[in-house]
Amino acid sequence: MSEMYVSGQSGIGRLIQALAESGHAVIGPVIRNQALVYDEIDGVEDLPKGWTDLQEPGRYRLEHRGDEKLFGYVVGPASWKQYLSPPEAVVWAGTIGTEGFKSDPVPEPPKYAFFGVRPCELAALRILDNVYTSSNGLPTVAGYTATREKAFIVAVNCSDPGGNCFCVSMDTGPTAKAGYDISITEVVHNGNMRYLLTSGSETGAEVLASIEGLNHASSEEVEAGETVLARAADMMGKRLDTEDLPNLLKGNALNPRWESIADKCLACANCTMVCPTCFCNTVDDNLSLDGEHATRTRKWDSCFTLGFSYMHGQPMRESVGARYRQWMTHKLATWVDQFGEMGCVGCGRCITWCPVGIDITQEVEAIRRGDLRDTHIGVGGYV
Amino acid sequence: MTEDSLAKALGDHDFFRGLQAEQLDDLAAIATKVEMARGDLIFAEGGHADSAYAIVDGSVALELKVSHRGNHIMQTLHSGEMLGWGWLFPPHRWSFSALALDPTTLIRFDAEQLRLLQDEDCALGYVMMKRFAQVMTNRLAATRLQLVDFYGNTH
Amino acid sequence: METLTDPAVIDQMTPIPFRVRSVREELSHTFTLELEPPDGAFEFLPGQFTMVYAFGIGEVPISISSSASQTGTILQTIRRTGAVTHALGRLKSGDYVGIRGPYGTPWPMDDIEGRDLLIIGGGIGLAPLRPAVYHALENRDDYERVVILYGTRTPDDILFEKEQRSWGDRTDLSTLMTVDAADRGWNGAVGVVTRLIGRVGFDPANTTAMVCGPEIMMTVTAERLIEGHSMAPENIYVTMERNMKCAIGVCGHCQFGSKFICTDGAVFPFPEVAGLFDIKGV
Structure with a gap:
């Protein structure tokens, strides 16, 4: 096991500083418009110290914790995909001439340090890596790899799971197991805020070794960290039963439950925008007024929009029920066929940010209760 | 063509395949072989359906008169198929015209005698009605597919 | 707005300019483009498609309708249905389209020999x-x-x-x-x-x-x-x-x-x- 260090909040500040000094744009949790989002941070003072987030289906509110915790909350509507596959990005631009068209030169990719990546979000990054690198053996798209490879990742383990969290069900948290350069566990030890830091990569180890004022953690402190995380695992706000889930959903494509979800679902696409793994996008082509310069812009898209499946003058997924089914079946069933794992990490964002509070864990339960696989309606279904 | 060779030709025809020799003989006795040249009118829409036809070889177009649009081909029939069932039910009228698209060989039955034969030999009548029901079902299914946009929007 | 940068990525989404050698009207709403690849040859398998890009207008998936043994030019047969296909339909000999591909699985020609x-x-x-x-x-x-x-x-x-x-x-x-x-x-x-x-x-x-x-x-x-x-x-x-x-x-x-x-x-x-x-x- 790699070396475990311990520090106070000043050590966290020096870590942020070290990452900035090594040329990273350090992105971390900050409060904007009464929500936790990710943005550039300059130091520990930018972090939402003493804040927590109350989350329920369709409900989100920030509150003071009454303590000094730097990481006493979970995740907001933002996720790291916005930096790796931005909501809008020019994927190609070119100028037309007599001999066809020429591509514009492209700038260097940004060098990020993602600070405060939660274990479920590490899982989301791994899932996105699979999406962007495994398709047909082709190289990645959208500058994802270039940005991803340069990114330094500081994970923060979860000591205070939220009301919509179910990472334990998805086996993605609350403790980060891999995929980080440095991981942090926040503990209250003898009345003091203590931060346990360990590295998950050589670069991470080098960075930790370079920071002044870090001490080696005592066995008592290490144990305190383990206790916090073990307790967190028992504090999940939600639970999702994944037993035989892909077959359950694929075999219930004709379940009337989809239409009853549709009675509530506004098809607003919020769940897909906040989901840290939803990757669907569209390409917009534009032409300058003189007709000589063209840009291709990739934009986030959502399977909840009517236009998403539009072909030959009509949408393939006309009903909201078909669109919700596509989203949930993809996330929890067909994703496994495509990428060898589910596309859900248990972060709970889709539950929190659904304006009508549709709860994916409850919907799975409802399908499970009304399982039609052994009836004539369940015959056929997804391959 | 002799009755024997007609009976054999009937036995080789998809519609009559498997009938008993006696039944084929009875059918042959009221049948004649007809040769049509390309473009020949076999029967006309609205006309008295006094014959039943089996197509031995060739192709036949079923046409419908559509006002202001002329003759519209609804379907073509080919070797091994039965041509028309207007003779089966009153008022015994053809609802289409039938036109030979190629040099075509038909076996023609006298409709009245065929109806009589079916009434007398109920077993034969039943088999033929079952087979006609199958033919009609298949034609209806094919017609339904012609109604949907089977080949996509071409306009 | 950010500009993406990975060279491999840019390759994937970059339309390669193909010169239109000829345009042939097939049916009232269907036409075939004969396209010349910039480097003289375009390898593909029967049944594969390309993404055909009308400069600044958009891109559509179109199957290749010519022989895979003829790599000097390819034929793409297109029906006018939307903005992109209509734009492609206005192209003339000497114009350029963008091509990405070939993509997709082919007809199983090799696996079915003897059948x-x-x-x-x-x-x-x-x-x-x-x-x-x-x-x-x-x-x-x-x-x-x-x-x-x-x-x-x-x-x-x-x-x-x-x-x-x-x-x-x-x-x-x-x-x-x-x-x-x-x-x-x-x-x-x-x-x-x-x-x-x-x-x-x-x-x-x-x-x-x-x-x-x-x-x-x-x-x-x-x-x-x-x-x-x-x-x-x-x-x-x-x-x-x-x-x-x-x-x-x-x-x-x-x-x-x-x-x-x-x-x-x-x-x-x-x-x-x-x-x-x-x-x-x-």
Whole structure:
């Protein structure tokens, strides 16, 4: 096991500083418009110290914790995909001439340090890596790899799971197991805020070794960290039963439950925008007024929009029920066929940010209760 | 063509395949072989359906008169198929015209005698009605597919 | 707005300029572009498609309709349906289009040597099948019987009619054509394409069928081959079509159940997609 260090909040500040000094744009949790989002941070003072987030289906509110915790909350509507596959990005631009068209030169990719990546979000990054690198053996798209490879990742383990969290069900948290350069566990030890830091990569180890004022953690402190995380695992706000889930959903494509979800679902696409793994996008082509310069812009898209499946003058997924089914079946069933794992990490964002509070864990339960696989309606279904 | 060779030709025809020799003989006795040249009118829409036809070889177009649009081909029939069932039910009228698209060989039955034969030999009548029901079902299914946009929007 | 940068990435989404050598009107709403690759050759397999880009307007997936052995130029047969295809339809010789690809799975030409080929096209669905026909004709000894069945709406909608007639004159393949409706003067068959199947000789146990047309045409045809002619479903191949933005499996648009049409298809063995046709809105 790699070396475990311990520090106070000043050590966290020096870590942020070290990452900035090594040329990273350090992105971390900050409060904007009464929500936790990710943005550039300059130091520990930018972090939402003493804040927590109350989350329920369709409900989100920030509150003071009454303590000094730097990481006493979970995740907001933002996720790291916005930096790796931005909501809008020019994927190609070119100028037309007599001999066809020429591509514009492209700038260097940004060098990020993602600070405060939660274990479920590490899982989301791994899932996105699979999406962007495994398709047909082709190289990645959208500058994802270039940005991803340069990114330094500081994970923060979860000591205070939220009301919509179910990472334990998805086996993605609350403790980060891999995929980080440095991981942090926040503990209250003898009345003091203590931060346990360990590295998950050589670069991470080098960075930790370079920071002044870090001490080696005592066995008592290490144990305190383990206790916090073990307790967190028992504090999940939600639970999702994944037993035989892909077959359950694929075999219930004709379940009337989809239409009853549709009675509530506004098809607003919020769940897909906040989901840290939803990757669907569209390409917009534009032409300058003189007709000589063209840009291709990739934009986030959502399977909840009517236009998403539009072909030959009509949408393939006309009903909201078909669109919700596509989203949930993809996330929890067909994703496994495509990428060898589910596309859900248990972060709970889709539950929190659904304006009508549709709860994916409850919907799975409802399908499970009304399982039609052994009836004539369940015959056929997804391959 | 002799009755024997007609009976054999009937036995080789998809519609009559498997009938008993006696039944084929009875059918042959009221049948004649007809040769049509390309473009020949076999029967006309609205006309008295006094014959039943089996197509031995060739192709036949079923046409419908559509006002202001002329003759519209609804379907073509080919070797091994039965041509028309207007003779089966009153008022015994053809609802289409039938036109030979190629040099075509038909076996023609006298409709009245065929109806009589079916009434007398109920077993034969039943088999033929079952087979006609199958033919009609298949034609209806094919017609339904012609109604949907089977080949996509071409306009 | 940020600009993406990875060179490999830029390659994937970058349209390569192909010069338009000729434009040929096929039908009232369908035309064929003859395109010259910039480096003189474009390798692809029968059944594959490209993303065809109208500069600044947009991009559409279009199957290649020429012979895979002719790499000097490629043919892409396109129907005018939306803004991009209309823009492509206004191109003239000497203009440029962008091409990405080739993408997608091919017809299984190598795996089915020694078998009867039953090639069934509906409407413009003959275009993706034409490279398979060319392959079979160029390697005629590799296959037993070759049968081409074609159905379309009216005699005015017959794609590649002259060429289909020339195939009909050959002794080493059988062709039949049918339309949904015709006026007097049409000397061919009228009726759905499935009615042609019973009129040609093939050995169902040793036949591979390749079917391309609208989904209803493909499912009805596949069912007819399975139920009426006892063909094994795995010997029937179909091509699927969905809205497509990237063609490399990352935009999510073309998902059909577990499949990405662009990378897992567009050519599929029928059993891989059969169960999904009955579920509206998959």
